[in-house]
Amino acid sequence: MPWDYSTDAPRKSARTLLVALGCAALSFCVQQVLAEDYFNPAMLDIDTPGQGKTDLSVYESGPGIAPGSYQVDVYVNNNKVANQKIAFGLQKSATGPATLAPCLSVETLKNLGIQSDKFSVTHDDSCVDLSGLPAASATFRPGQQQLLLSIPQAAITPVPHGYVAPEEMDEGINAFLLNYSYSAGNSHSRGDDGGHQSNEYLNLRPGLNLGAWRLRNYSTWSQTRDDRTTQRDFSSVYSYAQRDILALGSVVTLGQSATPSDVFDSLSFTGAQLASDDDMLPDSMKGFAPRIRGVAHSNAQVVVRQNGYVIYQNYVAPGAFDINDLYPTGGSGDLNVTVKETDGSAQHFVVPYASVPVLQREGRFKYSLTGGRYRSYDHSVKETPFLQGTGIYGLPYDITAYGGMQTSQYYDALALGTGKNIGDWGAFSADMTAAKSQMQGQKTEHGRAWRVRYSKDVASTGTHFTVAGYRYNSDGFATMSDVMDSHTHNDDWSPADRRRTRQEATLDQSLGGALGSMTLSLVKENYWNNNQSMTSFSLGYNGSWKGISYGINYGLSKNTQDNEDEDDREDEQTFGFNVSVPLDHWLSNTWVNYTLNTSKHDTSQSVGLNGTALERDNLSWGVQQGHSQSSGYSTNLNGDYKATYGEMTAGYSQDNQQRQLNLGMQGSMIVHANGVTLGQPMGDTVALVQAPGASGTGIDNQTGVKTDYRGYTIVPYVTPYHHNTVALDTESLPAGADVGQAAKVVTPTRGAVVRASFDTRVGSRVLLTLTRADGRPVPFGATAAPAHDSGEFIVGDGGQVYLTGMHAQGNLNVNWGNGAGAHCSAHYHLPSHSADPVISVTAQCS
Numbered sequence: 001m002p003w004d005y006s007t008d009a010p011r012k013s014a015r016t017l018l019v020a021l022g023c024a025a026l027s028f029c030v031q032q033v034l035a036e037d038y039f040n041p042a043m044l045d046i047d048t049p050g051q052g053k054t055d056l057s058v059y060e061s062g063p064g065i066a067p068g069s070y071q072v073d074v075y076v077n078n079n080k081v082a083n084q085k086i087a088f089g090l091q092k093s094a095t096g097p098a099t100l101a102p103c104l105s106v107e108t109l110k111n112l113g114i115q116s117d118k119f120s121v122t123h124d125d126s127c128v129d130l131s132g133l134p135a136a137s138a139t140f141r142p143g144q145q146q147l148l149l150s151i152p153q154a155a156i157t158p159v160p161h162g163y164v165a166p167e168e169m170d171e172g173i174n175a176f177l178l179n180y181s182y183s184a185g186n187s188h189s190r191g192d193d194g195g196h197q198s199n200e201y202l203n204l205r206p207g208l209n210l211g212a213w214r215l216r217n218y219s220t221w222s223q224t225r226d227d228r229t230t231q232r233d234f235s236s237v238y239s240y241a242q243r244d245i246l247a248l249g250s251v252v253t254l255g256q257s258a259t260p261s262d263v264f265d266s267l268s269f270t271g272a273q274l275a276s277d278d279d280m281l282p283d284s285m286k287g288f289a290p291r292i293r294g295v296a297h298s299n300a301q302v303v304v305r306q307n308g309y310v311i312y313q314n315y316v317a318p319g320a321f322d323i324n325d326l327y328p329t330g331g332s333g334d335l336n337v338t339v340k341e342t343d344g345s346a347q348h349f350v351v352p353y354a355s356v357p358v359l360q361r362e363g364r365f366k367y368s369l370t371g372g373r374y375r376s377y378d379h380s381v382k383e384t385p386f387l388q389g390t391g392i393y394g395l396p397y398d399i400t401a402y403g404g405m406q407t408s409q410y411y412d413a414l415a416l417g418t419g420k421n422i423g424d425w426g427a428f429s430a431d432m433t434a435a436k437s438q439m440q441g442q443k444t445e446h447g448r449a450w451r452v453r454y455s456k457d458v459a460s461t462g463t464h465f466t467v468a469g470y471r472y473n474s475d476g477f478a479t480m481s482d483v484m485d486s487h488t489h490n491d492d493w494s495p496a497d498r499r500r501t502r503q504e505a506t507l508d509q510s511l512g513g514a515l516g517s518m519t520l521s522l523v524k525e526n527y528w529n530n531n532q533s534m535t536s537f538s539l540g541y542n543g544s545w546k547g548i549s550y551g552i553n554y555g556l557s558k559n560t561q562d563n564e565d566e567d568d569r570e571d572e573q574t575f576g577f578n579v580s581v582p583l584d585h586w587l588s589n590t591w592v593n594y595t596l597n598t599s600k601h602d603t604s605q606s607v608g609l610n611g612t613a614l615e616r617d618n619l620s621w622g623v624q625q626g627h628s629q630s631s632g633y634s635t636n637l638n639g640d641y642k643a644t645y646g647e648m649t650a651g652y653s654q655d656n657q658q659r660q661l662n663l664g665m666q667g668s669m670i671v672h673a674n675g676v677t678l679g680q681p682m683g684d685t686v687a688l689v690q691a692p693g694a695s696g697t698g699i700d701n702q703t704g705v706k707t708d709y710r711g712y713t714i715v716p717y718v719t720p721y722h723h724n725t726v727a728l729d730t731e732s733l734p735a736g737a738d739v740g741q742a743a744k745v746v747t748p749t750r751g752a753v754v755r756a757s758f759d760t761r762v763g764s765r766v767l768l769t770l771t772r773a774d775g776r777p778v779p780f781g782a783t784a785a786p787a788h789d790s791g792e793f794i795v796g797d798g799g800q801v802y803l804t805g806m807h808a809q810g811n812l813n814v815n816w817g818n819g820a821g822a823h824c825s826a827h828y829h830l831p832s833h834s835a836d837p838v839i840s841v842t843a844q845c846s
Contacts, residue, residue, distance in 0.1 A: 065142045067100060071741065072140075072147045074112060076156070081112050081163070083723060083745045086147060088140060089127075100140050102147055103127040111165040112149070113157045162282035164721060164747055166246040171212045172752030173688070176671040179205040179681060183314055183649075183664040185301065187342070190658055197226045199301075201313045207684075207751070212243045214751035216684075220310055235377070237311065238268075244277065244749055250367075251277045251750065256375060260368050262358045263390040263404040263415050263431070265479055270383065271372015278366070279750065280721050292323040292335065292351050293519075293540065295553060295576040297597050297604045297628060298342040299636050299653035299660060305336045315651055315662045318606050318624050318636055319578055319595035342631070342653060342660055345602070347574065349557045350523050350536040358402050359419045359427050360394035367391045374408075374484040382487045384408055386480065390415075402431070410438045411483045417451075426456030426465070437478040439495055440486040447477025468505040473498065475528050497527040516543025533560045550579040574599045589617065595626075604628035608636070618642045618704040632656035642704030644713065645678040668714055670753060679714030680705060684751050687715040687726050693762030694737045698729035706732070711760065720750040728758060735837070737762045738804040740791055761789060761805020764834075769842045770799045770814060770826055778824070778845055782816035802838075806830065814845050 067090045074082040086108075091101035105126055109115075130136045133155060139148040181203040189195035200223045208215040218237040223230065240255030253273045258266050260275055292304065296316050302323065304312035312323065339347040360366055368390045373383040390404035398421035406413040417431025433449045453469040478498060486495065507520040519540045526533040540553040558571040580593040590611035597604045606626030613619045624636040634655035641648045646667025653660045668682040677688065691697060691711040699705045699715055707713045718724045727743040738761045748754040770778040777799025778784075783792045784801045788810055795801045795814070808830050815823040826845035 065100065070142075070145065071745075072145050074147050074149065076112055076114065076149045076151060077153075078148075082165075082168075083725075084168075100142075102138050102140065104130070104138075107167075110157075111167055113163070114149070114151055115155045115157055162722070164282070164723060168723075168747045169246060169721065169749050170747055170752060170754045171749050172209060172754045173672055174211070175209050175688075175753045176669075177207040177209065177682075177686075177753065178669045179203075179666075180668070181314075181664070181666040181681065183662060185315065185660060185662040187658050187660040190656065195227055197224070199224045203313070209751065209753055212749070214242045214684075216240055216242065216751070220313075222310070222313075235310070242751065244280070246280070246749075249276055249280045250274055259370050259388055260390065262366075262392060263402055263417070264388065264406060264413070264433070265481060267370075267386075267388070267481060268375040269370060269372040269386070270375045271370065273368065273370040273372075275368035275370075276366040277750070292337055293538075293553075294321055294337065294339055294347070294349065294555075295319065295574060295595075295597050296321055296339055296341070297345075297602065298626075298631070298634060298655070299638070299651050299662070300342065301340040303338045303340065305338075314664065315638075315649070318604075318608075318626060318634075319593065319597075342634075342655065342658055345630070347557075347572070349538070349555060350534075351521070358392050358417075358429055359398075359400045359421055360392050362394045362396055362398075364394040365391065366393075374480075376485060378485070378488070380488040380490050381485055382489065384410065384484055384487060386411070386484075400429070402429075406480050408480070408484075410487060411478075411480050412436045413480065426454060428452065428454045433477075435477055435479075437476075437483045439478065439483060440488065442495070445476040445478070447474040449473045449477045464508040465505070468507075469503070471502045473500060473528075497530060497532055500526050500528045511543075514543065514545055516541060518542075531560065534558075547582045547584075548579065550577075552577050572599070587611070589613065595624075602628055602630045606634075606636070616698065616703055628655075630657075642680060644704065644706045644708060647680050647704075668716070670714060672753070674712070675710065677708065677712045677714055680716055682714055682716035683718070685718045685720045685748050687718050687724065687746050687748070687754050687756045689713045689715060689726060689728075689756045689758070691728065691739065691758040691760045694728070694733055694739065694758070694760045696732065696734055697737075698732040700727040700729055715756070718746065718748055718754070720748055720752070723747050726756040736764060736805075738765075759791075761791065763805040763807050764830055765838045766803045766806045766828075766830065767838050767840045768801050768803055768812075768828060769840075770795065770801060770812070770845045771842065772824065773844065773846045778814055779816045782814055785813045785815075787811040787813065808832070812843070812845070 067088055069085050069087045071083065071085050073080055074084065074086070087103040088100040089103055090098050092098045103126060104112075106128060109128055130138055130149075133152060135150070135152050136155070137150045139150075140146075141148065182201070184198070184200045186198045187196070200221075202221040204217070204219045204221075206217050217239040219235065220237065221232075221234045223232045225231075236256075238256040240253050240257050242251060242253045244251050251274075253275070254271075256268070256270050257273060258268050259273065260266065292302075294302070296302070296318050298318055299315060300318075301313065301315055302321070303310060304323070335351040337347075337349050337351060341347075368388070370388045371386075373385050374381070375383065386406065386408035388404065388406045390402070392400060392402040394400050400419040401417075402419070403414070403416040405415070413433055413435040415431055415433040417429055419427065419429035421427045430450075430452045433451075434446075435449070436444060436446050438444045449471060451469065451471040454465060455468070456465045475498070482496065482498070503522065503524045505520065505522045507518075509518045509520075511517060519538075519542075521536075521538045523536045524534070535556065535558050537556040538553065539555075540551060542549070542551040544550070553574075553576045555574040556571060575598050577596040578593065580591045583590045583592060590609060592609055593607070595606045604626055605628075606624045608622060608624030610620070610622035613621065618641055620640040622636070622638045626634045626636070628634065632655055634653060636651070636653045638651035639649065646665060649662075649664035649666075651662045666681045668679050668686075670677045670679070670686070670688060672688065674690070689699065689707060689712060691707055694711045695707055695709045697707045697711070699713065702715060705713055705715060715726055724746050725743055726746060728739060730739065730742050733739065740759045740761070742758075744756040744758065746754045746756050768784075770784070772778060778795050780795060780797055782795040784795055784803070785792045786803065786806065788807060789805065791805075793801050793803055795816075806828075810828060812826045812828065813823070814826060817823075824845040826843040828841060828843040830839055830841060
């Protein structure tokens with residue numbers, strides 16, 4: 001029948017036919033595209049026929065990487081559990097290409113949290129057969145350096161996230177350590193008297209590591225000199241020997257230290273202590289050193305005292321300051337901060353330093369046992385023996401029970417308490433301490449103390465109560481430190497005022513997005529038998545907008561005596577405002593800032609520039625011009641330079657009253673089996689980089705840290721009991737130096753000095769053409785291994801191989817198969833003088 005062109009039917013049928021033909025053609029093309037890629041090794045003979053065939057089966061039909069040992073991240077059921085070196089062997093398959101299979105020993109599986117008894121072991125007792133358990137598999141990703149283990153849940157030993165096996169812990173090397181910090185100031189009065197004053201402060205923290213033992217000391221020295229007098233003071237804050245006991249999750253301390261503060265107030269002692277260490281726990285199972293924030297009106301000196309000891313002293317530039325690198329000396333103890341201005345005035349405030357509620361996970365037992373003599377900075381106090389024991393245990397239903405006892409010749413106390421996680425309402429703890437005490441020259445008294453503490457994070461509102469607490473002491477209650485301090489060698493001792501109540505709170509409140517955040521801190525105390533009270537309060541607000549940061553802070557500090565008239569009492573109040581604007585459009589890494597500080601007696605303002613400079617931002621600098629009611633116009637200059645062998649600071653200020661110059665230097669030193677290494681200030685646990693020949697090489701994420709002329713350097717502040725990655729900045733390697741693996745993982749115990757040794761190859765970069773005796777080039781894909789090195793290099797087209805770290809002369813072992821004629825040895829000799837960065841030479845392989 002003829003088509004009816006007046007309808008759409010023929011057009012639809014034609015379109016249908018065309019679509020069908022197109023799909024068939026596309027299906028054919030897709031099948032062709034999805035065909036497996038294949039490289040014909042015979043193509044290598046096109047330019048060099050008859051050169052011989054290299055065994056490329058491992059790359060052609062195998063895993064694409066040679067068998068051997070590789071540093072990999074190990075994942076068990078998609079959870080990273082370790083980073084370690086694993087041996088991989090070639091495993092052939094009857095149905096598919098060969099693969100690389102990991103050789104995992106029984107001990108390795110155990111450390112990874114896998115029950116090895118679920119699997120069978122191969123004939124050599126070194127590798128476990130994962131196929132022995134249904135659904136278990138191992139996948140190696142060479143490009144990502146990852147080993148993915150899929151293990152049935154029944155064969156998994158529950159391991160907390162971030163767990164590190166004790167076998168991986170490194171006690172480090174024997175070494176002598178020294179941290180030092182020195183500052184000096186010199187001021188000249190510009191008045192008629194022309195007075196002069198200088199002061200110096202030295203902080204030393206030497207130590208000695210012998211096996212698992214750590215010997216530490218913390219000493220300070222200060223000197224103040226004016227036109228008439230010179231005052232010197234030396235103080236040993238503590239000396240102790242310490243080691244960890246991994247099986248108990250505890251640390252043994254012998255000597256001078258401080259007791260934990262989770263049940264009783266912290267006490268300084270000389271004796272012995274065995275206590276749990278929370279840092280041994282994985283991050284998922286767990287605390288605190290406070291930050292000190294304040295405002296300086298000038299180039300001021302900040303002094304921090306804890307329990308009577310000076311634990312920190314340094315100079316700060318005018319404006320808001322934030323001290324976040326405080327070296328802790330105990331579990332608690334309020335920090336008394338003094339800010340000494342250049343005009344002689346001083347600010348005083350208290351930073352609360354207390355622990356959060358003592359909640360523990362179910363089954364976790366935290367304890368401490370201490371015996372020794374009470375130690376005080378006041379040498380007139382008798383060193384009375386005492387014993388203390390505390391215990392905290394996690395019960396079911398998110399309940400924690402805790403308690404402790406203290407006993408001595410003049411004091412006995414028993415504490416009991418409980419804590420509870422109350423879900424969305426936060427967490428709290430409440431305890432009661434009953435004590436029997438006898439002050440010097442007084443009768444025995446009995447009393448009780450009640451304490452409630454609360455902590456809460458409100459994610460929806462961004463509120464964080466670090467700690468909020470209330471404590472009430474009855475009239476007859478005294479702490480052990482109160483009683484011990486009363487027993488002195490002096491006959492004129494008078495009883496101290498007894499604390500009645502104490503309230504404390506620290507609050508961080510996020511206002512969301514660009515609105516910034518607020519912080520609040522409060523400490524308030526009053527006492528029995530008088531109207532004395534102490535209040536320290538601070539409130540701050542910080543925010544930012546398009547790179548501009550700003551802050552407002554208010555502080556109140558007052559001490560009321562019972563004989564003070566309310567009208568005559570002067571409260572110390574301060575108010576501050578600061579703003580910082582980046583100048584990236586004109587000067588990179590530079591900011592302009594404005595600061596306003598005002599109090600009842602003075603108002604000061606300053607405007608300045610500050611920034612960082614040099615290649616790795618090693619230099620921090622600042623220039624300020626200010627004015628205050630008390631000292632008129634002022635100028636301040638300051639700088640901080642982080643170098644390979646330490647850190648240096650300098651500052652200069654002048655106003656209508658005086659001129660002041662201050663200098664500072666801080667750093668560290670390690671004496672070890674390979675010599676002496678100097679570095680920047682370090683924490684208690686450090687890594688010692690050993691990369692011989694790689695002088696001047698930087699360390700990733702470490703400002704100013706570089707290897708010295710021997711290739712050694714100190715990486716400070718390494719986290720104990722955790723995996724730490726130490727990586728070389730390969731772009732800063734010196735000419736002629738190369739490194740096989742630029743990153744190392746170290747897992748130190750507390751206080752350890754662990755080596756991070758890098759296999760550096762130092763020598764010439766060479767493009768070597770290898771020919772055989774008959775003149776043919778060595779086959780493409782062959783491996784060339786220098787006799788002086790453990791590394792291997794791949795031979796390219798025409799027998800050319802690129803080599804690094806080559807000596808002036810030596811031998812190469814070349815291999816391209818398993819047959820007798822598939823290997824040879826070549827001797828090379830480099831020219832004595834060559835200006836080329838890459839030397840081209842030829843060598844015969846026979």
